[in-house]
Amino acid sequence: MGASGVNAGRLSRWAIGVALFLLAALMLAPLGWLIAESLTKESEALRLPPHWIPDPFTVQNYRNISGMIPFGRMALNSLIVATIATAGSMFVSVLAAYAFSRLRFPGRDAIFLLMLSALMIPGQMTVIPVFILLRNLNLIDTLPSLWLPSLINVFAIFFFRQYFNSIPRELDEAARIDGAGNIWILFKVILPLSGPALAAMTILAFEASWNSYFLPLIFIRSEENMTLPLGLVTLNADQGGSSVTVFAAITAIVLPVLVVFLVFQRAFVASIASLGVRG
Amino acid sequence: MVGKTAAPGAPLRPGRPRQQWSGYLFISPAVLLFGVFIVGPFLYAIFLSFYAWDLLTPREFIGLDNFREMWHDPLLRKVLRNTFVFAFASVVTHVVGGLLLALGVNQLKNRFLSGFVRTSLFFPFVISWAAVALLWRYVLSPSFGLVSYYSDKLGFTPPDWFNDSTWTMPAIIGIDWWHTIGFTFIIMLAGLQAVPSELIEAARTDGANSWRVLWHVTIPMMSPTIFFASVITFIGAFQIFDPMQIITPGGGPDKSTMSIVMYLWTRGFQRFTVGYASAVSILMLVVMMGVTLLQFRGSRRWVHQA
Numbered sequence: 261m262g263a264s265g266v267n268a269g270r271l272s273r274w275a276i277g278v279a280l281f282l283l284a285a286l287m288l289a290p291l292g293w294l295i296a297e298s299l300t301k302e303s304e305a306l307r308l309p310p311h312w313i314p315d316p317f318t319v320q321n322y323r324n325i326s327g328m329i330p331f332g333r334m335a336l337n338s339l340i341v342a343t344i345a346t347a348g349s350m351f352v353s354v355l356a357a358y359a360f361s362r363l364r365f366p367g368r369d370a371i372f373l374l375m376l377s378a379l380m381i382p383g384q385m386t387v388i389p390v391f392i393l394l395r396n397l398n399l400i401d402t403l404p405s406l407w408l409p410s411l412i413n414v415f416a417i418f419f420f421r422q423y424f425n426s427i428p429r430e431l432d433e434a435a436r437i438d439g440a441g442n443i444w445i446l447f448k449v450i451l452p453l454s455g456p457a458l459a460a461m462t463i464l465a466f467e468a469s470w471n472s473y474f475l476p477l478i479f480i481r482s483e484e485n486m487t488l489p490l491g492l493v494t495l496n497a498d499q500g501g502s503s504v505t506v507f508a509a510i511t512a513i514v515l516p517v518l519v520v521f522l523v524f525q526r527a528f529v530a531s532i533a534s535l536g537v538r539g
Numbered sequence: 540m541v542g543k544t545a546a547p548g549a550p551l552r553p554g555r556p557r558q559q560w561s562g563y564l565f566i567s568p569a570v571l572l573f574g575v576f577i578v579g580p581f582l583y584a585i586f587l588s589f590y591a592w593d594l595l596t597p598r599e600f601i602g603l604d605n606f607r608e609m610w611h612d613p614l615l616r617k618v619l620r621n622t623f624v625f626a627f628a629s630v631v632t633h634v635v636g637g638l639l640l641a642l643g644v645n646q647l648k649n650r651f652l653s654g655f656v657r658t659s660l661f662f663p664f665v666i667s668w669a670a671v672a673l674l675w676r677y678v679l680s681p682s683f684g685l686v687s688y689y690s691d692k693l694g695f696t697p698p699d700w701f702n703d704s705t706w707t708m709p710a711i712i713g714i715d716w717w718h719t720i721g722f723t724f725i726i727m728l729a730g731l732q733a734v735p736s737e738l739i740e741a742a743r744t745d746g747a748n749s750w751r752v753l754w755h756v757t758i759p760m761m762s763p764t765i766f767f768a769s770v771i772t773f774i775g776a777f778q779i780f781d782p783m784q785i786i787t788p789g790g791g792p793d794k795s796t797m798s799i800v801m802y803l804w805t806r807g808f809q810r811f812t813v814g815y816a817s818a819v820s821i822l823m824l825v826v827m828m829g830v831t832l833l834q835f836r837g838s839r840r841w842v843h844q845a
Contacts, residue, residue: 276643277652284659290678293685306683356569365562378577380828382778384800385820388807389580412572442561471667473781478808489669493785496673510670521665529661532722533729
């Protein structure tokens with residue numbers, strides 16, 4: 261702390277505080293409006309002046325969501341896809357990063373550099389061939405089409421390798437002398453010391469999968485296989501004039517995220533910060 | 540993407556055979572997935588760019604015709620320009636905004652206020668684009684949106700954001716700022732807090748005023764962070780798709796908000812000209828690599844090497 265170069269006087273410090281407070285309130289205003297309107301009776305909602313307090317209050321708008329889209333099913337799909345994609349990609353990445361950091365074998369550095377250079381390839385470039393591949397495997401419009409391609413996470417491999425390299429090798433040498441194998445060293449020596457790195461990558465991978473819209477838009481057709489973001493856009497497209505149901509659905513998607521965010525805020529922010537500092 | 544190349548790990552001595560086998564075993568899931576979902580598709584996209592194919596009838600080899608068509612495609616030129624405008628605006632507004640916000644928040648003495656500001660700046664970033672885009676379409680709605688109501692109270696009429704080709708792109712740039720500024724802000728704040736305070740104290744003792752300290756010490760020390768933020772903001776912004784496709788599904792008035800990825804998606808998955816879409820994706824890769832390379836080249840002049 262205290263690294264700022266601006267030694268503002270008390271008055272300007274006050275002004276900065278007030279300005280930041282106003283900006284923060286403005287940032288939150290659309291969300292406050294969203295929640296208030298979603299809890300207002302449909303006939304009154306979305307009228308001017310805008311509601312900041314639901315009046316008359318109702319939860320009927322939330323009940324109406326499931327009449328239009330299978331919301332619960334979509335939430336479950338999102339959860340399944342994000343969980344498998346995150347757990348799977350973390351497992352694959354940790355194994356590879358351990359080999360790149362600790363084991364010696366011909367071609368190791370060449371393979372690692374090849375993977376690193378592929379970080380430049382945008383996902384949109386591979387999406388057409390991946391679509392064709394999944395079509396040939398009969399996986400289009402299934403949940404595996406969403407998590408299978410996410411199992412490879414080159415950035416996580418890179419990030420874990422850098423982190424593992426910062427863990428003293430004497431620790432695993434000591435374990436090896438005691439007769440430990442690679443699996444034991446990875447899971448009992450290295451990973452317990454990699455908490456922050458694991459948390460950062462897990463959070464980012466889960467968030468990316470949970471919020472993904474591009475891949476589901478291309479790979480999923482039927483409503484019962486949709487994840488929440490795509491389901492929400494579909495609901496909005498054929499709402500039949502009931503915008504306030506869309507408001508309820510947006511709120512139903514945003515509120516759990518808000519709760520999870522407030523609980524894990526520290527880890528969340530640390531995960532983003534670590535990208536810049538470690539990179 | 541992240542700048543420094545990997546420092547070589549342990550020197551490569553011909554390890555024991557068991558260790559070699561373990562090495563291959565440990566990387567095999569990653570290598571397999573990497574081949575199937577990244578390298579294979581990458582090569583196949585290049586291959587497809589020499590063909591005309593609609594995914595149904597047999598594909599036809601057409602040599603460089605897709606690239607020739609790209610050269611004469613006015614819509615492609617337009618979407619490239621849109622994407623560059625968006626990416627440039629995004630980099631400038633995020634980097635400048637993120638830096639100013641970090642400097643401001645870092646001065647706050649009141650912990651409650653500081654926490655509140657951080658949380659509200661960062662929270663929109665964790666909401667999915669789908670929810671953000673739909674919400675903002677309502678916020679900016681001329682008939683019942685917040686913005687038109689309160690601007691009316693303040694005595695001016697806002698434009699019809701999503702039907703006026705001059706204002707659709709600025710609206711999306713603003714929405715993107717709302718959604719993503721928290722990310723840049725956090726990175727800037729981490730960079731700012733990593734500046735050694737002794738340096739700043741030393742400059743102060745030497746009689747430098749606040750602005751000189753900021754300009755000659757803090758910002759130069761933060762230059763690696765600023766550089767990192769501009770590189771990843773550009774890469775992310777150049778691949779923008781979700782808000783444009785959700786808010787303006789057809790590309791907006793006069794195609795003013797069609798991004799290159801949206802065009803690629805339209806050609807690949809709406810019109811099923813898969814070969815042409817692959818050629819566009821190659822162009823996209825080349826442009827992104829070119830700009831990133833330029834950023835790295837340029838960085839030698841201003842990024843402070845620790």
